[in-house]
Amino acid sequence: MGADFKFALLWSDVLIYFLVLSVVGFFVLLRSKPQTRKSWLQVFESRIGIASFMVMCLYIFIALLDSIHFREALPPVEGSTEVHYSNNVESVLDLILVDLKDNHEKTYSAPFALYSFAKENMTDEQGRLYRDFPRLRYGGAHLDSIEERGEDILLRSLHAVGLGVLFAFVAIVLVQLARKRWLPDLALPWGTVYLVLLLICVVVVWVLELGAYYHIMGTDKVGTDVLYQSIKSIRTGVLIGTLATVLALPFAIGLGISAGYFKGWVDDVVQYIYTTLSSIPDILLIAAAVLVIDVYIETRAEQFELLIQRADFKFLALCLIFGLTSWTGLCRLLRAETLKVSQLDYVEAARAFGVSHSGIILRHILPNVMHLVIISLVLNFSTFVLAESILSYIGVGVDASMNSWGNMINTARQELSRDPTVWWSILSAFILMFVLVLAANLFSDKVRDAFDPRTVAGGRS
Numbered sequence: 001m002g003a004d005f006k007f008a009l010l011w012s013d014v015l016i017y018f019l020v021l022s023v024v025g026f027f028v029l030l031r032s033k034p035q036t037r038k039s040w041l042q043v044f045e046s047r048i049g050i051a052s053f054m055v056m057c058l059y060i061f062i063a064l065l066d067s068i069h070f071r072e073a074l075p076p077v078e079g080s081t082e083v084h085y086s087n088n089v090e091s092v093l094d095l096i097l098v099d100l101k102d103n104h105e106k107t108y109s110a111p112f113a114l115y116s117f118a119k120e121n122m123t124d125e126q127g128r129l130y131r132d133f134p135r136l137r138y139g140g141a142h143l144d145s146i147e148e149r150g151e152d153i154l155l156r157s158l159h160a161v162g163l164g165v166l167f168a169f170v171a172i173v174l175v176q177l178a179r180k181r182w183l184p185d186l187a188l189p190w191g192t193v194y195l196v197l198l199l200i201c202v203v204v205v206w207v208l209e210l211g212a213y214y215h216i217m218g219t220d221k222v223g224t225d226v227l228y229q230s231i232k233s234i235r236t237g238v239l240i241g242t243l244a245t246v247l248a249l250p251f252a253i254g255l256g257i258s259a260g261y262f263k264g265w266v267d268d269v270v271q272y273i274y275t276t277l278s279s280i281p282d283i284l285l286i287a288a289a290v291l292v293i294d295v296y297i298e299t300r301a302e303q304f305e306l307l308i309q310r311a312d313f314k315f316l317a318l319c320l321i322f323g324l325t326s327w328t329g330l331c332r333l334l335r336a337e338t339l340k341v342s343q344l345d346y347v348e349a350a351r352a353f354g355v356s357h358s359g360i361i362l363r364h365i366l367p368n369v370m371h372l373v374i375i376s377l378v379l380n381f382s383t384f385v386l387a388e389s390i391l392s393y394i395g396v397g398v399d400a401s402m403n404s405w406g407n408m409i410n411t412a413r414q415e416l417s418r419d420p421t422v423w424w425s426i427l428s429a430f431i432l433m434f435v436l437v438l439a440a441n442l443f444s445d446k447v448r449d450a451f452d453p454r455t456v457a458g459g460r461s
Helices: 011-032 034-044 047-065 092-096 098-102 146-182 190-211 226-262 264-278 282-299 307-325 328-341 345-352 357-393 405-415 424-451
Strands: 005-008 069-073 085-091 120-123 129-132
Touching (some): 011 307, 034 047, 047 092, 047 190, 085 092, 092 098, 190 226, 226 264, 226 328, 226 424, 345 357, 357 424
Antiparallel strands (some): 069 085
């Protein structure tokens, strides 16, 4: 007998595992770098900094759960011992959100509705045809009448809040024990940490509790839960923000520092490259590249066994395109900063003692421009999240089969023209995207305050 499931590993899964391990390794290495550790502590000692970081960690954790993919085994064929697996690839997040995922309705329904949003032809007991709003199959199906809905939502919300507080209390106790044992001298705003942890636990439990009985943010045209789509889109937003930023760094760092340090013809070539690239409209360049990728996928369909592999390939290509078209701004900054740093006395002394160019760049230039890299890294994250939404809105973003906030907003464009308006799809996507972008921007502000040498006194909230 074969296993009941088979792990499915996508390239984007590998990359998010690598990114998470890299972040963990980065903070572990901070122990050996006192000055850098002091700057990062300034970020986390801020109430806004630690709160926004915890929210971003929640999004990353959800993206990680959605990156553990598997395929379920199909029912065995009579007379055959071979195990076949479904072409439908699911994730651990799908198991957690099983109630939201499986409770499909026929078509649109409003948030917390008991009846469909559109009238249908129905037949009464006497066989007469009439039009009315049919009862939903899952949303509020446990209620006998709509009058019971308000009380039921209130009682279930109170129950969810109680469970959330209980889970938060357990988590806070564990954090407190770990703090006393391993981090006794860490001066974080622990009150803010515990408050954000409490809010996260309450919100998560509330969504899981009420999502089993209602469609919290309604359903779309084919009856899929809108909140489920919004949560599944977190992985796309987090990955495109991080991967595109990381892919842009090698070009910006390598070319920017080379132009500022070597000057001469190297500087001329680098300036020509980023000036030419900057003169091309980003949207047109990205759209053209995406269309080329689409043609490649269509002409080589045999290379993609599953639909999700096709969507994943296009997604990674889009991240690469973002990276290749967004490094010019940071490259300019690094070139200018390197021109200034390369004229300082200790760099001239290193040259006089015969230190190699690579040694000077790695030991003296790069550490003194890393504040620009770090600031750009966190600032560009939210830019790419918003850029994906804009590109998907105009039809050149991620694959249509892939959950993303951009695809949801693109679909909502037609829904807003209905009468009455279907407004909850765009609202759901907006809320989750807004929270992520806001947390990233607030965190980037604190990082800029801590690492920018021109900032007089940063890190205070």
